[in-house]
Amino acid sequence: MAAIETVGLSKRYGNTLAVDGLSLTVAESTVFGFLGPNGAGKSTTMRMLLGLIRPTAGHASIFGxxxxxxxxxxxxxxxxxxEEPALYTYLPARTNLELLCRLSGRGKDQIEWALEKVGLTDTGDKPYGAFSHGMKQRLGIAAALLPKPKLLILDEPASxxxxxxxxxxxxxxxxLAAEGIAVVLSSHLLNEVQQICTHVGLMFKGKLVAEGPVDELLSAEHTDLSIEADAPARVVEVLKAEGIVVEAVIDAxxxxxxxxxxxxxxxAALVAAGVKVYAMVPHMPTLEDLYLRHARLRTHS
Ligand SMILES: Nc1ncnc2c1ncn2[C@@H]1O[C@H](COP(=O)(O)OP(=O)(O)O)[C@@H](O)[C@H]1O
Ligand SMILES: [Mg+2]
Structure with a gap:
């Protein structure tokens, strides 16, 4: 069963369609990243998934x-x-988690597990207020882990x-992903998302404009090859003879x-033509290329 399934999920605030007909399936055990500029609708989508706000239209389910x-x-x-986890700054991390367990009527048995997962076992007795920003984020994630969930939703965990x-x-x-927990996170840090996520969904103005496994999305993006040689004019000739399109010549x-x-x-063709090749560098497409291409499409339309 899918961790998340949405069909035509929409949220309107006055004249703003914050989320516009989002249809998406997130499989179990994937790390899914919502990418998009500020105001794209990432947080609104997450809030609907968590039942914190009601959709204007459409449907969303978590594990059915x-x-x-x-x-x-x-x-x-x-x-x-x-959101910023609502924790007490003067209380130790561990005590904060105990309070959360009590508030949600849950036993305390997951606390040590959660602290260990986020690497705070040894610092759990420090007051929350004395934590660095990174430690606070990790404690927020520990709090989210207390129910031992099969799906973790993190809004801008890297911000x-x-x-x-x-x-x-x-x-x-x-x-967490290695343990089979599905993670859905949002971020505007493209490189970060590319490193963590198996799947991404790209949102612009409430719409999902691209979605799928990262490697599949990137394999459809443009690649090119930079060739640095002693005689660029000869390189151009050889490439043309090989039927390869030249995009630009910049110095050598x-x-x-x-x-x-x-x-x-x-x-091989260049060497056979007597060209001295100093470097050949393939440009591998990144999520930034995908993002910028969609961003350009949107500003020109
Ligand atoms: N409570 C709200 N009331 C009115 N407008 C909102 C509210 N929450 C979000 N919006 C609007 O919805 C759009 C999407 O916002 P949001 O989901 O926070 O985007 P993101 O998380 O991708 O930055 C924005 O235009 C934002 O101003
Ligand atoms: Mg947001």
Missing amino acids: HDCRTLAARQAGLVGAMV GLDPAGLIEVRDLVRG TVIAKATREQAPAIN
């Missing part, structure tokens, strides 16, 4: 439970960090983190419309 009911949350199937904090959260999410570098796989044959 309608999101308008709180059944999935009550059954402990889903944990979430959608405001320094490089060390980013690595901590990245390792943590990967570790020729940019060809070709893939990494074509590089050895191109190199």
